[in-house]
Amino acid sequence: MLRIDRITLREIRLRLREPFRISSGVVDERRILLLELRDASGVTEWSECVAGELPNYSPETVDTAWLAIREWLAPRILGKGIGVPPEGVHDILDRHVSGHYMAKAALEMGCWGIAARLRQTSLAKLLGGERERVATGISIGIQRDPDELAQRAVAAHAEGYRKIKVKIQPGADVEFVRAVRQALPKGTDVSADANSAYVFADAPHLALLDEFGLTMIEQPLHRDDLVRHAALQRQLKTPICLDESITDMQRTEDMVALGSGRIVNIKPGRVGGLGMSRRIHDFCAKNGIPVWCGGMLESGVGRAYNVALASLPNFLLPGDLSPSARYWERDIVEPAWTMDAAGMVTVPRDALGIGVQVDRARVDELTVRREDLRAPGQA
Numbered sequence: 001m002l003r004i005d006r007i008t009l010r011e012i013r014l015r016l017r018e019p020f021r022i023s024s025g026v027v028d029e030r031r032i033l034l035l036e037l038r039d040a041s042g043v044t045e046w047s048e049c050v051a052g053e054l055p056n057y058s059p060e061t062v063d064t065a066w067l068a069i070r071e072w073l074a075p076r077i078l079g080k081g082i083g084v085p086p087e088g089v090h091d092i093l094d095r096h097v098s099g100h101y102m103a104k105a106a107l108e109m110g111c112w113g114i115a116a117r118l119r120q121t122s123l124a125k126l127l128g129g130e131r132e133r134v135a136t137g138i139s140i141g142i143q144r145d146p147d148e149l150a151q152r153a154v155a156a157h158a159e160g161y162r163k164i165k166v167k168i169q170p171g172a173d174v175e176f177v178r179a180v181r182q183a184l185p186k187g188t189d190v191s192a193d194a195n196s197a198y199v200f201a202d203a204p205h206l207a208l209l210d211e212f213g214l215t216m217i218e219q220p221l222h223r224d225d226l227v228r229h230a231a232l233q234r235q236l237k238t239p240i241c242l243d244e245s246i247t248d249m250q251r252t253e254d255m256v257a258l259g260s261g262r263i264v265n266i267k268p269g270r271v272g273g274l275g276m277s278r279r280i281h282d283f284c285a286k287n288g289i290p291v292w293c294g295g296m297l298e299s300g301v302g303r304a305y306n307v308a309l310a311s312l313p314n315f316l317l318p319g320d321l322s323p324s325a326r327y328w329e330r331d332i333v334e335p336a337w338t339m340d341a342a343g344m345v346t347v348p349r350d351a352l353g354i355g356v357q358v359d360r361a362r363v364d365e366l367t368v369r370r371e372d373l374r375a376p377g378q379a
Ligand code: OSB
Pocket: 022, 057, 138, 139, 193, 195, 243, 294, 295, 296, 297, 298, 320, 321, 322
């Protein structure tokens, strides 16, 4: 059993080394919501809420997540006995609270981190992860022109990344992808992510991407549009991968039933946590759908949860699990996340909990707001 008696919410600001542009917006300084959970035994662990600054990728933001956690979600687990492993947390948080997946996930994942520490094991082992190292790809934001993008893709490939994903949008797609494909060695794993920038009428245009042999095109259409994704998939040779659309089990089942895509990007923050990530993973494995772990420009805390998850067996494609130095001058964890020359990240299987230590002094320095939530009657 675990029993969370205090949750400290903090917002920190962390500047990206360079702005990251996707079809729906750009971010240069991350507002990161961190949670520090304390078990009644005194054990503590950190988790991260992946909500963004603006409701462009998802309806949630840092501010809505803070509100949801404080008002509706944290009170459901504070002071309550929770089984280990904490598979039941998802349903406790989900009952009669719709949406707010990222807020739920931050709490749910924190419970997994605490549970691992209580069991004196690593998060990766507690989850049932098997890999000792996981393959990583890079997600490159939209650039000024095709040459600039191609240069970045070449540099990333030289660093060892095993998948090059480029963000696309109308006006920055076919010629950009062509430049990347031409600049990289034949056979390099290249994919494109549209973050819902297209509509179904763009199908003939998107079919122009087929000639580049992409591993996938990620989320071309609106998050709610599984029906048109299925129609689009029938017109494309390139496999569609769904990201924003996959928020729970039903959506994953519907994707498979309708044929809305052939690959799934799992982000634990987007689906309400690690328990649901694992259920989606298992369902996809049974249905022959490869999955990979997406990223949300997390700090080293959020990355730890992603890396542990990506060590499960059906994570068959490289994840967006770039090392700390890709994002930050300096991460908030020790050790910082690194990638070897073969594009592999080591899973901290033999460490306790999430496997990295938070640099508390630095987090204190970066904190712009803080709130302690406690179980009723708790000091
Ligand atoms: O669609 O995968 C996405 C970042 C923010 C919002 C959405 C996405 C992304 C990324 C970044 O692609 C992946 C990473 O963390 O490196």
